Amino acid sequence: MGDWFETIADVDATAEEADRLGAEVLSWLVEQGIVMAGVNGLNVVTGRAAFYSTGVDRVVCPHCQSAIVDQDDEERWPSFSESIDSWCAGGSGVESCPHCGKSTGLNEWHWSPPWGFGYLGFEFWNWPPLDPGFIADVGNLLGHRVVTHPAERSSG
Structure with missing residues (x-):
């Protein structure tokens, strides 16, 4: 076990x-x-x-509800990964949505799993x-x- x-x-x-x-x-x-x-x-x-x-299955914009990262298309994950690394190192942890253009803190995005x-x-x-x-x-x-x-x- x-x-x-x-x-x-x-x-x-x-x-x-x-x-x-x-x-x-x-x-x-x-x-x-x-x-x-x-x-x-x-x-x-x-x-x-x-x-x-666990890893990320999906990340959804809280403004326009667009799936930015999902398990089938992880094209945007490198950008999120950089934002996470930056936040952990003392940065702002803000990521922009490629669909609506709004910048949002990492805790405001809808993460699945959380x-x-x-x-x-x-x-x-x-x-x-x-x-x-x-x-x-x-x-x-x-x-x-x-x-x-x-x-x-x-x-x-």
Whole structure:
């Protein structure tokens, strides 16, 4: 049996608040008896990161609803990949739609499966699938929009 993980990414947390919010959620998880003080298959990730668990099947413009990247035609993926690399290195993470011309931040595009770009994420390793109510509770505790990623199973 291989390892897998599922992620909850806070795509609105700033760099300045990521450590504090991460500690608050971890404290809440311990208080609720969900995790013990220690690893327990939970990795709190702070710092600029792209949060995802699988490749991209489709990316759709939020303005004109055009599919810019899809699994059948990945012509635009190199441009998105450059924007992601730039964002992770401190850049703006803005990509322009070739159909409507509007420039949009990476978190505003419609990703399938979901991807998120932010300063705070929680990776749950080898847990059962996360309950939607639990994900909502974490989002409410953070007070921010969160993006979740389906469990990715790997062999090993």
